[in-house]
Amino acid sequence: MRFETKGGDLLTVKSLIDNYEKRCFDSLSILARSIIDMDKAFKEENLEGFPKLMIKATGELHSIGLELGLDSKDIYPLTLDEQIVWWEKPLHLWPYPSFDEWFFVEEDELEQAVLYDYDVTEFCISIAQGGHDPIHEQDTKEFISIRNLLNNDSHDYSNIRKFLIENPILNLDSPTYMRKIAHMPPNIQEKLVNYLYEAVPKHYYNEGQVYVCPRCGWTLSITDDGDANCDTNKCKKLSSGWYFKSIKLNSHKLLRVRRGIRRYIVDPGLLELNLFKRIEKLPGLKDVILYPNNDEYDLELIFESGTSWVVDVKDWVNPYMLNHNLKPFSTNVIREKAFIVVPSFRGSTYVKTLRSICKKGYEVLDDKQFVKLVQKEGAQFESQI
Ligand SMILES: [Zn+2]
Structure with missing residues (x-):
């Protein structure tokens, strides 16, 4: 410096x-x-x-x-x-x-x-996202208030978060809509739809149709010259064949998650959920918990051997900013290791930089490296029995 x-x-x-x-x-x-x-x-x-x-x-x-x-x-x-x-x-x-x-x-x-x-x-x-009050937007404050209604039920919390990530648009005309929401407590159902979703604004309709982002599933706005844009340009950059992949919905009873929910819950959640799905069935694992203890971490892995790891998946543009905002992890007898997993599309220099500056008790890996490590750890136990 x-x-x-x-x-x-x-x-x-x-x-x-x-x-x-x-x-x-x-x-x-x-x-x-x-x-x-x-x-x-x-x-x-x-x-x-x-x-x-x-x-x-x-x-x-x-x-x-x-x-x-x-x-x-x-x-x-x-x-x-x-x-x-x-x-x-x-x-x-x-x-x-x-x-x-x-x-x-x-x-x-x-x-x-x-x-x-x-x-x-x-x-x-x-x-x-950094600073003292990362979840600052009104849209995400409502999410926190719903979380507080759950009486510390970590399973319900995880389900609601998963629901938002998997359903950035709800079609009230669709018969699957009620089925998707039916398992939640009634007071939560109502608050979820009223506070975290909004009607798709009229200007998102083009000749009666709404274009949907092929990456995050949110609404696309179509410009006068025919360009399609999601909330930020990240989705476009990460989706090849952007225009061809866009899905169109016809219903006029469409709700979408509010902008803050898309940014702070759906967008990061795509990678969290993707990683969860890739590792949950791997051999040697007894349990994989999504958002354990009301979001203390993103994932907790419990191996058959009894070893427990926790993972936070972080997709920040900047590794220095990310490191600045990480809480230190202190190893204890319950959780042996903690990982920060970043998406591989950020590149190897990003991972190396974060690894060299992060002195907070985490191992830093990209998602592909992490999956391999889990496979290795699981196989180790399998070979011992
Ligand atoms: Zn998108």
Whole structure:
């Protein structure tokens, strides 16, 4: 890490260096969250000035630049028009120390800016996940309130979460709809549909049909020039043959999960569920639990040998940001190992980077490596009996 300061005594510089990473990551998370809130308010036509948190984050980023003695052109600006220019620039190009290291992901082609074409990016959503209140959106607060109704029933919790991931769109005309929801307690059924889903907005209908994302299953908006877009550009980047794979639904009684649920529960849930399905039937495993203890981790694996592993599946655009927000895992007699599993499409450099910086008691693997490791561990026990 390289700091160039003009003046200032050594002590101030040292405490700044000690806190620099935390201050930057925390204020960037707040900034990203504020941009998302503003974007939502703008789209819903109820934007009323800047969120208070944004003013706080702006002040913090600006004063970090001042404390470092950066050139005035290199200090985070205070006016909105100048800030927008910064937001559209990848973070690794921001002239703050270490940003070139923290925010440069070689094998990742997704945008590394918080705004692209005046729209929030997947990267922006990813950095908003950090900070003190990651589940901040109204849509996800409702999910938490439903979770609190379950009286600590971990099985119900897991079922509801799974239901949302597998049903980002509900067709009220479909005979399977009632069957899908019938096993849930009645008060939960009602809250689920009323709070976590919404009617598909009219402008998503094209000649009576709604296009559905081939990756996450949410609604696609069709632009005037015929382009199809999901909530962020991640789905398009990860789906080859995007246009041909889009499914069309005809019903006018369609509900979709709210945007916050798609972002913070459905999208990450795709990989969590996929990993669960790939390992649950592997030999040598006694049990695989999805979202154990009301979401303490994403998966818990209990091997026939009695060994227990816990796993958190994390798909963050940036490994430094992810590491900054990980709670340390302390090994204990019940759970021998903890893993952070990242999707293999993030690339090998991503995994190596995270592995080298993460000193919090986890083993870091991509999903393919993890499945192989589970097979190996399971086979080991099988061969002993
Ligand atoms: Zn999608």
